[in-house]
Amino acid sequence: MKIKAINGVKDTLPAEIIYWQNIENTARDIFHRFGIHEIRLPILEKTQLFTRSIGEATDIVEKEMYTFVDKKITMRPEITASLLRAYVEHGLHVQQPVQRLFSIGPVFRHERPQKGRQRQFHQVDVEIIGAQEPEIDAELMAMGQMLLSQLNLDVSLEINSLGCPECRPDFRKKLISYLQENHDTLCEDCKRRTEQNPLRALDCKQPGCKVAVKNAPSILDNLCSACEEHFAVVQKQLDLLGVAYTLNRFMVRGLDYYNRTTFEFLTTDLGAQAAVAAGGRYDGLVEQLGGPKNTPGIGFAMGMERMVLLMQQQEGQQEKQGQGGADIFIAALGKQAIEFAVPFVHQLRQLGLQAAMDYSNRSLKAQMKQSGRLNAGFTLIVGEQELEQGRGVLRNMKNQEQTEFSLQAGADELVSVITS
RNA sequence: GUGAGCGUAGCUCAGUUGGUGGUAGCACCGGGUUGUGGCCUCGGAGGUCGUGGGUUCAAGUCCCAUCGUUCACCCCA
Known part of the structure; x- marks a missing residue:
């Protein structure tokens, strides 16, 4: 019996390696211009790192992690947590108050594979730790935009703010009571979400919920003054940098640690998978992982398989680059x-x-x-x-x-x- | 975890209402050219028709199960 690769993983054959090298080379080039340095991280981490950072109740932690239960070790489902762990462990903040880091490598999630989604996939991950200025948010998005457009990927940028521990609880309450009022029009999932994770109802795809949520209170109208000011500057900076974006008050992130600015680079060319890259601010996370108090941070991850698919697809008629032959x-x-x-x-x-x-x-x-x-x-x-x-x-x-x-x-x- | 579709050569696929020996193209090997690639031409090798059971005189074709895979839901890069 022939041994085949397991479900949800893929071999990258020599014929398509050019795309991967193109992404990596372009990313390294652009990161260099922005003073972002590479860090290499282990794939295995203590399970606790992820349960603590990503959130016990998230889908990733609840049902998607590859964990060696007896050893309490998990194959990373994302890179951010590992990167911050290393940042804290090595006291990088002492060397340089603002750390700009990137890492490229595989991550693992036990989901059913489909187009643009695998169980082992690869991310380009960028984090800027130690700076809370909104200019940083805009700079990071502008850089993402630069990288994606350098690769000729046609994507759009959507942004939102999730508020902070000051203002989100109040908004959450308002949203819950709105959802309760419209309880009958919601799908089963959203009825359940009303109490547990009301924000998630905002980006439900069920037609009924979409309608119901349309008139829901907007997080953007309920930000505290600090968050409102922050988000206003982010937008102004994006305008200054010439980065096109649209506001999406329904955008919610799947990981618990996000606050304030969140963003996604989206495409319509990958079937059900819209996000090519996504990220946001996580101002409480470093401290939560045992790092110095009040250390803000922001970052994003790009899905490399999705980029490759887009490149192959959007390349269309363009002639394939000939593999250099023998001399x-x-x-x-x-x-x-x-x-x-x-x-x-x-x-x-x-x-x-x-x-x-x-x-x-x-x-x-x-x-x-x-x-x-x-x-x-x-x-x-x-x-x-x-x-x-x-x-x-x-x-x-x-x-x-x-x-x-x-x-x-x-x-x-x-x-x-x-x-x- | 749920649902639907699809499994015929390394790849892309024919295979008619079940009815004689399993298609073809690409790729591979060899000849046509005592020792000259791409084009052409002739030939060759390569298959447990995913697997197991069932229906039938007869199954690649119908039924069931199972495995694999794809897409979608959920969720996400």
């Missing part, structure tokens, strides 16, 4: 020729060329075919005759011109011939 292929005919070619290919590689050969002593036709398949620039044909005469046939695969090449001249001479 040269040595077609060796006969045992002696192979003995000559083996060290010769090795020397070419030492000199920096991508050189290839075939050890199986196949027909010249087969080897030429192989050379063509490798998209080689040149093929050096070495058979018995050539060995005797000390002159190989060097074929330019692009224009089909053939010249003689003295085998005694050595690898460096060949390099200079084919690179000239």
Whole structure:
């Protein structure tokens, strides 16, 4: 019986690796410009880290984590918590009051896979810790926008504010009583949510709930003055930076730790999965994880699989980037020729060329075919005759011109011939 | 966890109301060219028709179960 990959994970084959490298290279380039430094983190963490940060009652913690129960260890379902753990553990705030960090890697959630959703997927995660100014919020979103548009991804930005411990409780009460008044028009889930997680009813997709919620009190009308001021500046800064956005007072985040600014970069091209990147502010989280008091923070995560899907899809007619081919292929005919070619290919590689050969002593036709398949620039044909005469046939695969090449001249001479 | 669709070669897929030997294209290998790739041409290899049971004289085709997978719900990157 063949062993296959488990449900919800995917192999990334060489043919599509170009997309991943493109994302990573572009991200690193842009993060560099914004002074955001890389941090590498473990995939395994104590289960407690996530139950404490993401929230006991969230779906992620309740039913989606891969946990080794006996060891109380969990495969991370997101990166933010790990990154903040490292920030606190190493006292990074002492070195630099505002830390700008990013990390790229896999995360794990036990959900049913579907388009744009896997059980192991990959995130580009960015966090700015230690700054509470609204300019930071806008800068981060502007950077996200820059990165996504550099990758030619067509997305829209939606923003909202979730208030803070000052103002959210009051809003929550208002919302609960509104939902209770409209109890009959809500779906079963939202009836249940009314008490437990009323905010979640705001982004319910059921038509009935959408209508019911339309006239619900708006969080944006119920912010305390500090939050209102903060959010106003965020918007003003986005305008200054030329970042287009729309307000979405129904946007709610699935993780408990968010407060104030939240945002999502959305697409309509990924089936049911709209969010390509999402994040927000989490001003109480660092302290909650045992870090210094009153340490604000904000960050976002981008879903790499979703970006790749979009790139492949939106690429459309554009021609595929040709994988760089080999510089040269040595077609060796006969045992002696192979003995000559083996060290010769090795020397070419030492000199920096991508050189290839075939050890199986196949027909010249087969080897030429192989050379063509490798998209080689040149093929050096070495058979018995050539060995005797000390002159190989060097074929330019692009224009089909053939010249003689003295085998005694050595690898460096060949390099200079084919690179000239 | 729930629902629907789909499982025929490495990939994309034909396969008619169940009725003789399992299609084709791409890719792979070889010949046509004593030693020259892409195009053409001829040939070759490659399959437990996901698996197990059932109905039938006869099942890739119908039924059931099971596994896998896709999409959607829930929720999320």
